[in-house]
Amino acid sequence: MLRLTSQKVLGSNRVVAATTRGFASVPQWATMDPHQLGVDATPYDVSNCVGGKWTADTKSKMIIPHPLDKDAPPIFTIPDTQADEVEPFLESLRACSKTGLHNPLKNPERYVQYGEISRRAGDALMQPDIAEFFTQSIIKCVPKSHAQAMGEVAVTAAFLNNFGGDNVRRLAQSFGVPGDHYGQMSVGHRWPYGPVALVTPFNFPLEIPVLQLMGALFMGNKPVLKPSEQVSIVMEQFIKLLQHCGMDPADVDFLNCKGPVAQKVIVEAPVRVTQFTGSSKVGEMLSAATHGKVKLEDAGFDWKIIGPDVDNVDYVAWQCDQDAYASIGQKCSAQSIVFIHENWKDVGLVDKMQANAAKRTMDDFTVGPVLTNTTKKFLDHTNRLASIPGAKVLWGGKELANHNIPEQYGAVEPTAVFVPLEEMMKEEHFDDCTTELFAPFQVVTFYNDDSLDTVLEATERMSHHLTAAVVSNDPAFQTKVLANTVNGTTYAGRRARTTGAPQNHWFGPAGDPRGAGIGTPEAIKLVWSCHREIINDNLVPAAWSQPKTT
Numbered sequence: 001m002l003r004l005t006s007q008k009v010l011g012s013n014r015v016v017a018a019t020t021r022g023f024a025s026v027p028q029w030a031t032m033d034p035h036q037l038g039v040d041a042t043p044y045d046v047s048n049c050v051g052g053k054w055t056a057d058t059k060s061k062m063i064i065p066h067p068l069d070k071d072a073p074p075i076f077t078i079p080d081t082q083a084d085e086v087e088p089f090l091e092s093l094r095a096c097s098k099t100g101l102h103n104p105l106k107n108p109e110r111y112v113q114y115g116e117i118s119r120r121a122g123d124a125l126m127q128p129d130i131a132e133f134f135t136q137s138i139i140k141c142v143p144k145s146h147a148q149a150m151g152e153v154a155v156t157a158a159f160l161n162n163f164g165g166d167n168v169r170r171l172a173q174s175f176g177v178p179g180d181h182y183g184q185m186s187v188g189h190r191w192p193y194g195p196v197a198l199v200t201p202f203n204f205p206l207e208i209p210v211l212q213l214m215g216a217l218f219m220g221n222k223p224v225l226k227p228s229e230q231v232s233i234v235m236e237q238f239i240k241l242l243q244h245c246g247m248d249p250a251d252v253d254f255l256n257c258k259g260p261v262a263q264k265v266i267v268e269a270p271v272r273v274t275q276f277t278g279s280s281k282v283g284e285m286l287s288a289a290t291h292g293k294v295k296l297e298d299a300g301f302d303w304k305i306i307g308p309d310v311d312n313v314d315y316v317a318w319q320c321d322q323d324a325y326a327s328i329g330q331k332c333s334a335q336s337i338v339f340i341h342e343n344w345k346d347v348g349l350v351d352k353m354q355a356n357a358a359k360r361t362m363d364d365f366t367v368g369p370v371l372t373n374t375t376k377k378f379l380d381h382t383n384r385l386a387s388i389p390g391a392k393v394l395w396g397g398k399e400l401a402n403h404n405i406p407e408q409y410g411a412v413e414p415t416a417v418f419v420p421l422e423e424m425m426k427e428e429h430f431d432d433c434t435t436e437l438f439a440p441f442q443v444v445t446f447y448n449d450d451s452l453d454t455v456l457e458a459t460e461r462m463s464h465h466l467t468a469a470v471v472s473n474d475p476a477f478q479t480k481v482l483a484n485t486v487n488g489t490t491y492a493g494r495r496a497r498t499t500g501a502p503q504n505h506w507f508g509p510a511g512d513p514r515g516a517g518i519g520t521p522e523a524i525k526l527v528w529s530c531h532r533e534i535i536n537d538n539l540v541p542a543a544w545s546q547p548k549t550t
Contacts, residue, residue: 134238152205203327
């Protein structure tokens with residue numbers, strides 16, 4: 001249903017009508033109403049879960065501010081679990097052996113059980129009221145448009161439905177190879193790690209943690225989930241849904257804490273593999289602390305190359321805007337730089353991109369708070385690039401008007417800075433020009449046929465290789481670019497994009513042996529299981545005689 005409310009415009013005295021979507025009732029398993037977050041003077045308390053029991057009994061709490069209104073009540077609190085309070089989590093993880101909660105030879109009925117749990121959870125997320133419950137929960141934590149938030153719920157539901165029935169046990173499908181003699185065969189199995197950890201980001205509070213968490217569970221592991229503090233409430237509610245759908249409450253531990261405490265748990269348990277999605281700095285710290293026992297999806301300075309064949313200009317401009325600025329630019333797959341062939345200058349592509357950016361507004365959350373960068377840091381970076389010879393701000397580069405966003409967050413207009421290709425390639429500029437802000441920001445540059453190799457050199461020099469787009473229907477151009485680049489998820493063709501990865505294809509970086517994928521059977525097996533070979537050799541020939549010793 002639609003609910004029309006009168007809402008004060010943040011940071012001003014104007015009052016506007018704002019349409020907010022509602023749901024008939026809070027689901028029976030839920031413990032909060034997202035419409036009350038940031039409204040009730042007494043905020044909701046998120047809990048930890050360890051050993052199958054929910055508890056918020058910690059010495060201190062973290063207060064999560066309202067991301068849109070610094071004067072509003074907090075949206076919720078979370079346990080600020082301290083280093084001397086993690087023993088229950090260590091005990092829970094240590095209770096799981098290296099052989100996992102299930103594997104192909106141990107408790108195989110759990111594969112079937114998780115197929116049913118996944119089916120039930122997927123069915124729940126397809127029910128309009130429950131889908132809207134999670135959509136509103138996401139928007140309250142990390143404001144984004146309703147379409148973007150609902151899309152996250154839809155992808156999660158489709159993923160869960162994909163693994164209903166027998167598809168969980170098929171993830172652990174074994175294979176056999178004939179042996180050297182009668183009675184011998186080698187069989188390859190997918191084996192769990194046992195105790196594992198997930199450290200998940202704020203920008204997709206439901207989709208990323210659910211897809212990785214379920215993969216860990218499907219393969220037989222015992223996970224501890226440490227979510228981003230700003231969005232912890234979303235996964236708290238989803239775990240309650242999983243328990244409602246039949247999951248053993250002891251199968252997942254849910255830990256709210258700061259990073260160093262999570263690292264203590266990971267190292268001291270010890271956790272056998274940690275899947276981390278977030279900043280490359282933290283990813284490298286975890287990699288060092290665990291001696292490389294990590295799977296990383298840790299950064300994405302993502303490029304788009306628009307080829308020489310000009311067509312569908314309005315579509316290309318719209319997709320550029322979506323890739324750079326949807327979800328307020330807070331996607332690891334966001335378009336960070338676009339290399340535009342000079343053939344597009346005369347058709348007004350950049351002007352159309354600017355016009356689309358100008359349509360974004362706080363009213364529908366197509367612009368809003370940047371949760372990992374301050375306004376000052378964003379504008380300092382913008383000004384640094386604009387100071388490069390020949391560079392200029394094409395649009396944006398300003399603080400949002402009429403807002404009341406907390407100072408610890410950013411509040412900035414969608415921004416683009418043009419930097420000449422030859423200047424960007426200089427040693428003194430390249431690192432700054434290829435720094436991911438995780439905000440509504442992109443670099444724009446032009447090239448021609450003679451400088452395509454320079455563009456490819458730029459993609460080679462970039463440090464992380466997550467997503468990319470080759471916007472061209474020219475087979476020769478496509479092939480040259482694809483053959484000389486490495487990004488793990490690359491879209492090619494006129495409709496190529498960098499964002500919007502659904503559940504139906506691999507999403508993850510390439511070029512790093514620690515790279516993690518998400519969403520597909522191949523990704524789940526890569527991240528959450530290892531190979532174990534069992535060689536069956538049963539029959540001693542009746543005519544065997546002892547050979548000469550060697």
